[in-house]
Amino acid sequence: MFSVCINTKCFCYSLVPVDMESSEDVADLVEKLYQYRDNFVDTHGLNNIKEKPGLVKCxxxxxxxxxxxxxxxxxxxxYMLLYAKVLNIVPEYSRECEEYLSKVVKRDPSLIEAWNMLGETFWKKGDISAAKDCFEGALKRSKxxxxxxSLSMVLRQLKPSKLGDEQKNILQSVEHAKEAVQLDVNDGTSWYVLGNAYLSLFFSTEQNPKVLTLSLNAYAQAEKVDPLSVHNPDLHFNRAAACRYEEAYKLALEGWLxxxxxxxxxxxPRAKISELCNFLDKLNELVKKRGRLKNKRLQNLISSIKEKDLGPYHGEFVNKDKKVTLTSTNIKDLKEGRNEEKVLLGRVVCNLADLTLVPFTFAIVDSSGSCCAVTLYNLAQGRGMIIGDSVAIPEPYLTHHDIEWQGGSRWKFSSIRVTNPVVLVVNGKKLTNEHCGYTRVSMTPSDL
Structure with a gap:
C-alpha cells in the first residue's frame, strides 16, 4: 500500500519470531518472512497492529x-533474487533492491518473479513507465x-499522452485483471485488483451502478477465496468508496473505519468518514427543513409548480420508439425502488455543490410540500440545478435511508437516484448530452 507513510523503526523484539534454524532452506526463510507479515493480525491480534511496520522491518x-x-x-x-525479495517486503523503495533485481534479469531473463519484483520496485520509485515495461516484459515470456x-494496476496510474488514452488504459486494465482471475479463480489478490479496476471504470466512463456492483462482487470474492484479504486495509478503503457511490452509506462508514x-x-480513512458524516448531516438537515428557506419563499416555490414544467413528459411522448404516458405523482406516494410510468415534478430548494460534485446532490419540494434529496450522476461540471429550478424526474428510483452511527448520529431521509442527466426535464426543457460528464475519484494505489 503505497499511499501510506509507514514507520519503519525497528523493534528489538518479536511477538512471534521467524524461525531461523540453520538447517532450513534459505528459500523457506524468505517464505516464512512473508507469512509473518501476511498473517500478522492472526498471530498478533489487531491491538498490536501499530507495531507491525517495526516488527516486520526487524x-x-x-x-x-x-x-x-x-x-x-x-x-x-x-541468492540475489532471494535477497531482493527480502528487501522488497517493506513498502518503501530500495535502491539496493533495484540494483540486485536488475542484475538478476540480466543474468537470467527467464525469471518471471524477478521481472515482477523489479516492476514493483520501479512502482515504489514512482517510475510508472519503467514498471509497465517490466510487467510487459514478463508477459512476453509467460502469461x-x-x-x-500488476500491469492492470500500472495502466490505471499512467498519465495519458492524448485524449482518450485514460479510458483506453482503464478498459485494458479491466481486461488484464479479468485474465488474472481466469488463470486462478482462487487467488484473492487478483479478485481484489479486479474490484479496483471496475471501480476505476465506474468513474472514467458512464457512472453505471452495474459497474459498482461488479466491483463489490469482486471484493466479496476476494474475501471468500482468501481469508487474509479481510486484513487488507486497501480493500476495505476502496470497497467503502464503492459503497459510498452506491449510496450504501453505513457500509461505507464501516469500511473506512x-x-x-x-x-x-x-x-x-478518518478524513473520508468525516467528509461523509458532514455530507449526511447537511443533507439530512436540508431535506428535513426543506432547504432552510423562509416560509414565504418556500410557499411561493410550491405554488409555482405547474404541469407545463413537465415539458415533454406532459401527456404522451415517445421513448425508444414506444409511446409512453407518465402519471404525475408526489413524493409521499412513491414506493421504494423504481416507480414505473410515474413522473415526479418539484422545485429545487437547495444543492450541496459545495460538498460534492459526484454525485451532484440537491433537494426538491413537490406540490404537497414534501421534500426529498436527488443524487444526479454523470453531470458535467457547472451544469447543476439551482434554487428555484423546476425538475421533472421520470420513473424515479426512491431509497429510504435510516442510518445510525457512532456518537448518537442518525440520518433519516429519502433520496432519488438519477444515473443519466438527459432523462431530466429542467425548467420545462429536457437536458441534452452537453449536460453529461465524467469525474475521476481518488483511490489508493493498490498493493502490487
Whole structure:
C-alpha cells in the first residue's frame, strides 16, 4: 500500500519470531518472512497492529543476516533474487533492491518473479513507465497472473499522452485483471485488483451502478477465496468508496473505519468518514427543513409548480420508439425502488455543490410540500440545478435511508437516484448530452 507513510523503526523484539534454524532452506526463510507479515493480525491480534511496520522491518533485518551467512551455499543468481525479495517486503523503495533485481534479469531473463519484483520496485520509485515495461516484459515470456494484475494496476496510474488514452488504459486494465482471475479463480489478490479496476471504470466512463456492483462482487470474492484479504486495509478503503457511490452509506462508514483500524497510521480513512458524516448531516438537515428557506419563499416555490414544467413528459411522448404516458405523482406516494410510468415534478430548494460534485446532490419540494434529496450522476461540471429550478424526474428510483452511527448520529431521509442527466426535464426543457460528464475519484494505489 503505497499511499501510506509507514514507520519503519525497528523493534528489538518479536511477538512471534521467524524461525531461523540453520538447517532450513534459505528459500523457506524468505517464505516464512512473508507469512509473518501476511498473517500478522492472526498471530498478533489487531491491538498490536501499530507495531507491525517495526516488527516486520526487524524480522527483515534478521532474515538478511541469515541469508548472508548462507550466501556461499547458494547459486549466485538465486541468492540475489532471494535477497531482493527480502528487501522488497517493506513498502518503501530500495535502491539496493533495484540494483540486485536488475542484475538478476540480466543474468537470467527467464525469471518471471524477478521481472515482477523489479516492476514493483520501479512502482515504489514512482517510475510508472519503467514498471509497465517490466510487467510487459514478463508477459512476453509467460502469461502469468502476477504480471497481469500488476500491469492492470500500472495502466490505471499512467498519465495519458492524448485524449482518450485514460479510458483506453482503464478498459485494458479491466481486461488484464479479468485474465488474472481466469488463470486462478482462487487467488484473492487478483479478485481484489479486479474490484479496483471496475471501480476505476465506474468513474472514467458512464457512472453505471452495474459497474459498482461488479466491483463489490469482486471484493466479496476476494474475501471468500482468501481469508487474509479481510486484513487488507486497501480493500476495505476502496470497497467503502464503492459503497459510498452506491449510496450504501453505513457500509461505507464501516469500511473506512475498518481500514483505519488495520492501518492506524493512515489518515485518509478518518478524513473520508468525516467528509461523509458532514455530507449526511447537511443533507439530512436540508431535506428535513426543506432547504432552510423562509416560509414565504418556500410557499411561493410550491405554488409555482405547474404541469407545463413537465415539458415533454406532459401527456404522451415517445421513448425508444414506444409511446409512453407518465402519471404525475408526489413524493409521499412513491414506493421504494423504481416507480414505473410515474413522473415526479418539484422545485429545487437547495444543492450541496459545495460538498460534492459526484454525485451532484440537491433537494426538491413537490406540490404537497414534501421534500426529498436527488443524487444526479454523470453531470458535467457547472451544469447543476439551482434554487428555484423546476425538475421533472421520470420513473424515479426512491431509497429510504435510516442510518445510525457512532456518537448518537442518525440520518433519516429519502433520496432519488438519477444515473443519466438527459432523462431530466429542467425548467420545462429536457437536458441534452452537453449536460453529461465524467469525474475521476481518488483511490489508493493498490498493493502490487
Amino acid at each position: 524480522e527483515m533485518d534478521k532474515t538478511l543476516c541469515r541469508l548472508k551467512e548462507q550466501e556461499s551455499n547458494c547459486q549466485k543468481t538465486m 502469468e497472473k502476477v504480471s497481469l494484475r 475498518k481500514a483505519e483500524a488495520l492501518d492506524p497510521t493512515w489518515v485518509e
